[in-house]
Amino acid sequence: MRRNTRQRDAVASALAQIPGFVSAQTLHGQLKAQGDTLGLATVYRTLASLVDDDRADILTSPDGENLYRACTTSRHHHHLICRTCGMTVEIEADAVEQWAQSLASEHGFTGAHHVVDVFGDCAACSAQPRA
């Protein structure tokens, strides 16, 4: 049974207030900065459980860090991510799901998962001069 704890709420609500993806480390830092005291390991565990419950998204940044984001929907979806400001658009694309599914089965693969993310510069960031 999953118990409700102060820490779990703190992590979930902190995550919900952040517009883009954050790392566990950063989230932990922000929580501590605002007075919440909780262990880093707890943040990792809580984020993992949120992902497990489809209440958060996870993705690996180009430099190998795991980033998390509160899900607005629990349905499977993909992302369009601004590599400059981190702004994220959630994407649902049945065509891609079906493509991935049939691709895997055509080649005899089972238990297929897929990673489909699009990175670019959003309209706002495209208009800015280089950072």
Add this chain to the structure above:
Amino acid sequence: MRRNTRQRDAVASALAQIPGFVSAQTLHGQLKAQGDTLGLATVYRTLASLVDDDRADILTSPDGENLYRACTTSRHHHHLICRTCGMTVEIEADAVEQWAQSLASEHGFTGAHHVVDVFGDCAACSAQPRA
């Protein structure tokens, strides 16, 4: 200037003989097993330079490891990867390319790149009992 060394050749040819993606660690292990002596750091550096020269592909596995593969084509493509044995199928899917492209432009994104990889267990590995 880039110099040709025994180690670079060893890494490049070892990589070329492997059908799928391998980690730097694994490749280093195989090289040592076949008698080549070279440092792990050298394998990392050489693989990075191969990627830099577009002579190798790199991707990050679901568990955060960097995997490398000798490029057979310089054309843009995706992969269907066995998470057990690393066997890889190269995929070209214009539909996905167009989808990603139009998705990005619909949302005002510029300079879009995408990550599209499918992981699963290949037919051979699916037939095996659990490792």
Add this chain to the structure above:
DNA sequence: TGTCTTATTGAGAATCATTGTCAATATGCC
């Protein structure tokens, strides 16, 4: 409300891929 079971926490150690250090070595150009 009090008790009990056990999920959860937290501080720090441990893991593990990857990168940095730097003296020793080897390559390409003359």
Add this chain to the structure above:
DNA sequence: GGCATATTGACAATGATTCTCAATAAGACA
């Protein structure tokens, strides 16, 4: 051959993530 320097390798260092395990607290139940 000789030189400048790119490269190597053994090892330390980094850094994110996970593990350990005793202490704590959530929730069920009486």
